[in-house]
Amino acid sequence: MCVSLCLSLCLSVCLSLSLCLCVCSPVCHPRHKTAVVKMDEASLTVNNELDAEMVVSWLSDHCYQCVYQPLGVVPAGPGPGLTSSMDFTVGTQHGITLQLNSSPVSLELCTVHYHFWEHGNYSLWVKNLNDSSVVNCSMITDTETVNSYLREYSLTHSLTHSLTNDLGFPCRTVETATDTILPGPATPSRRLRSLDTFRGLSLVVMVFVNYGGGRYWFFRHESWNGLTVADLVFPWFVFIMGTSISLSVSSALRCGLSRFSLFTKAVWRSVQLFLIGLLIINPNYCQGPLSWDSLRIPGVLQRLAFxxxxxxxxDLCVAWNSLDNLPFLLYWPAWLCVVVLxxxxxxxxxxxxxxxxPSGYLGPGGIGDMGQYPNCTGGAAGYVDRWLLGENHIYQTPSSRVIYKSHLPFDPEGVLGSINSVLMAFLGLQVTAIIIHYLALSAVSLVSFFCCLSGIISAVLTKCSLNEGFIPINKNLWSLSYVTTLACFALLLLVLIYYTVDVKRWWSGAPFYYPGMNSILVYVGHEVLEEYFPFRWRMTDSQSHAEHLTQNLLATSCWVLISFLLYRKNIFWKI
Known part of the structure; x- marks a missing residue:
């Protein structure tokens, strides 16, 4: 066990040091990037023909119950029929509302709602018509632009199609543990290839979004309530970890291993995962010795470990050596514990x-809720983390800062959210027991029932709305509705993959099957080698979505290829 931990920690430290050298070297330093026009921005010229100074403010459509933010001031026109103008930069990710007020008397002149496109040039003309008391605001497009969210579709399709065809389908089965996180003392009597495929799919998407996802907003984490592609994969990874626990524990018990020995191994593996997670999220060695005063404690691997x-x-408390009873009856004491949690x-x-x-506050703080609670980011979840771990030991730049301008540190892998991650993993555990116990079609029917049930619970909790429900879907908080919604998606996806891979055998699971067999190596490797070639190179145009998308797709494909080669060599990193 000591040797395993030492090797794991040494590998993480060495890779982190290598990453640090790259970050500190001139090749990787941001000062060598040249940017003329930034991504997700457009140029706006506001022309003022009025005889009064004008204040321009803006509000994103994605910001719920927010106050307007100042954009700038446009001087009054120098004379009758003459125009003063001022240039501004506006965001293009979401639609925005511009509000124009007279100054110094704050009188609203007009509001303009518009969705600008990337790298576009726009003019907003503000003038009086025949009646001097009537203000006219009109938006004019000076330069035609292209919707950057659609133009790289052919590139994405061709790269992913090529990857799938090049790797092909696996021609043999390697009998290994069902998860590199979990104990594997024995080979399960019934191998579920769909679980490795599901895990690999989640991991590939996770790698892609962690590398930037082409710098598109829908491949980044949602600022607060709601879901993007990036918000799907981590809960799915937790879910599939639960499925692997069921297979590993039941297999070990059938082989005669004691529950106490399995528990000690689980503790040891959790400690290793936690320590590796600490090393991965704190790679600041090139700035001197790691400071314990600013060490971030929560993280992805830490939550997986918990x-x-x-x-x-x-599972060890309630599982039997064989599944002769109904899974529902078998796990009822564990369900009680989950309900208590x-x-x-x-x-x-x-x-x-x-x-x-306010009690029960679930908002982002900052400028949200009309700016009434700027220091309440995350409500009780943020307060518990700051009280228990300290402000310096949690995530300092949460996604809520992007739109809601919150300034408090907040950790999306915090303490309270870990309770709901246990529920997600336990749902995976229960579903796998159903799949093992029942025949294929009966298992599909039961899992589909749980999928529908999870969806109904989510609909009730959220009132089928983004922000108006009892408990909104929120990845930062890992809210209960977030878990039930993602469980619904996971169950639906698992049913489809299970039916096509294990029941009908229409699909082998390639290429996602390979990274699913080496999940810890791929996750740790992609985190600490992110800045190295071929995963990243100096771009010709760093403000191009197309070049970022190409780089991120190729980097992700490299990890799929690496996992494929390791699979062929029968090399798997287990802890």
Whole structure:
């Protein structure tokens, strides 16, 4: 065990040091990038023919109940029929509303809603018509632009199609543990190739969005409520970890291993995952010795370690050496424990007093909620993390800063959210027990039922709305509706993959099957080698979505290829 931990930590440290050297070297330093026009921005010229100074403010369509933000001031026209103008830069990711007020008397002149396109040039003319009391605001497109979100479709399609064809389909089966995180003392009697395929699919999407996703907003984490592609993969990874726990524990018990020995192995693996996670998210060695004062504690692998340990413990408490009874009856004590944990989450979230914040607050703080609660980011979740871990030991630049301008640190892998990640992993555990116990079509029917049930629960919790529900879908908080919604998606996707891969054998699972067999190596490797060639190179035009998309797709494809070659050599990194 000591040798395994030492090797794992040494590999992480060495790769992190290598990453640091790249970051500190002139080749990778941002000062060598030249940018003329930035991505996701357009140029706006505001022309003022009025005889009064004008204040321009803006508000993103994506910002819920937010206050207008100042954009700039346009001087009054120098004389009758003469125009003063001022140039501004506006965002193009979402539609925005421009509000124009007279100054110094704050009188609203007009509001203009518009969705600008990237690298476009626009003019907003503000003038009086025949009646001097009537202000006319008109938007004019000076330069035709192209929707940058559509023009790279052919490139994406051709690269992914080429990757799939080049790797082909696996021609043999390598009997390894069902998950590189989990114990594998014995080979399960019934191998579910669909689980490795699902895990690999989630991991490939995770690598792609972590590398930038072409710098598109829908491949980045949502600023607060709602979902993007980037918000799907981590819960799916937690879910599939739960499925692997069921297979590993049941297989080990059938082979005669004691529950205590399995528990000690689970503790050891959780410790290793936690320590590796700390090294990955704190790669600041080139700036001197790592400071304990600013060490970030929560992280992806840390949450996986916690969820894994809790769910393994629950499974060991109730699992039998054989699945002769119905899974529902088998796991009812564990379900009670999960219900208790969820009750704790609900009580802390909605009843815990948070200084200067309303009870049960689930908002982003900052300029949200009309700026009433700027220091309440995350409500109880943020307060618990800051009180328990300290402000310097959690994530300093949360996604809520992008739109909501929040200034408090907030960790999306915080303490309260870890409770709901346990629920996600436990759902995976329960579903796998169903798949193993029942015949193929019966298992598909039961899993589909749970999928529909999760969807109904989500609809009730959210009231089928983005922001108006009892508990909105929120990845930053790992809210209960977020877990039930992602569980619904995961169950639907698992049913489809299980039916096509394991039941009908229409698809082998390639190319996603290969990274699914080496998940820890791919995850750790892509994090610490991100700045190295061939995963990244100096771009000709760093403000081009097309070049970023090409780079991110090729980097992701490299990890799929690496996992394929390791699979052919029967090399798997397990902890």
């Amino acid at each position: 969820s894994y340990l809790v769910v393994v413990s629950l 969820e009750t704790v989450w609900l009580c802390l979230t909605f009843l815990l007093p948070v200084p200067d914040c």
